[in-house]
Amino acid sequence: MTPPRLTELRCPNCRHVSWVIDSDYRGMDDDEIEPYGERHYRCGSCVYSGPGWEIGQQSPPEFLLQPHDLYPMTQEDFDYWVGILRTHFPDHPRLSELRTTFIPRLPEEVEAMREAHARAHPVAEMRDQDGARRADPELETAIE
Numbered sequence: 001m002t003p004p005r006l007t008e009l010r011c012p013n014c015r016h017v018s019w020v021i022d023s024d025y026r027g028m029d030d031d032e033i034e035p036y037g038e039r040h041y042r043c044g045s046c047v048y049s050g051p052g053w054e055i056g057q058q059s060p061p062e063f064l065l066q067p068h069d070l071y072p073m074t075q076e077d078f079d080y081w082v083g084i085l086r087t088h089f090p091d092h093p094r095l096s097e098l099r100t101t102f103i104p105r106l107p108e109e110v111e112a113m114r115e116a117h118a119r120a121h122p123v124a125e126m127r128d129q130d131g132a133r134r135a136d137p138e139l140e141t142a143i144e
Contacts, residue, residue, distance in 0.1 A: 008056030
């Protein structure tokens with residue numbers, strides 16, 4: 001299952017725009033990712049229920065996972081998606097965590113963490129594919 005994300009959908013019947021929180025890949029029971037256009041949603045305007053929905057905007061999958069060290073977001077992107085979450089899902093539990101535990105992990109923070117980790121755990125040397133020792137080998141020639 002992939003992380004849920006905000007998805008803007010347009011009704012195939014009346015063209016009304018709706019927002020849902022859904023995952024691209026819903027779980028282990030599905031062998032394949034079911035395209036959003038084949039999924040069944042219900043329109044709040046014309047009460048259409050079925051497939052054929054068109055996708056508009058989608059939040060990054062990492063948005064609701066913030067803060068996440070592997071998936072940083074800029075403050076601008078985070079604020080944009082918080083605005084959409086607030087507008088279309090005002091009772092979402094992550095909104096009550098806003099500015100405390102629901103904050104973005106900024107790219108500059110991640111880079112600083114990586115640099116600190118590299119300083120704390122330096123690589124003295126590595127061997128390339130031929131067994132030669134190299135202090136700073138290129139990725140293509142290094143053995144994992």
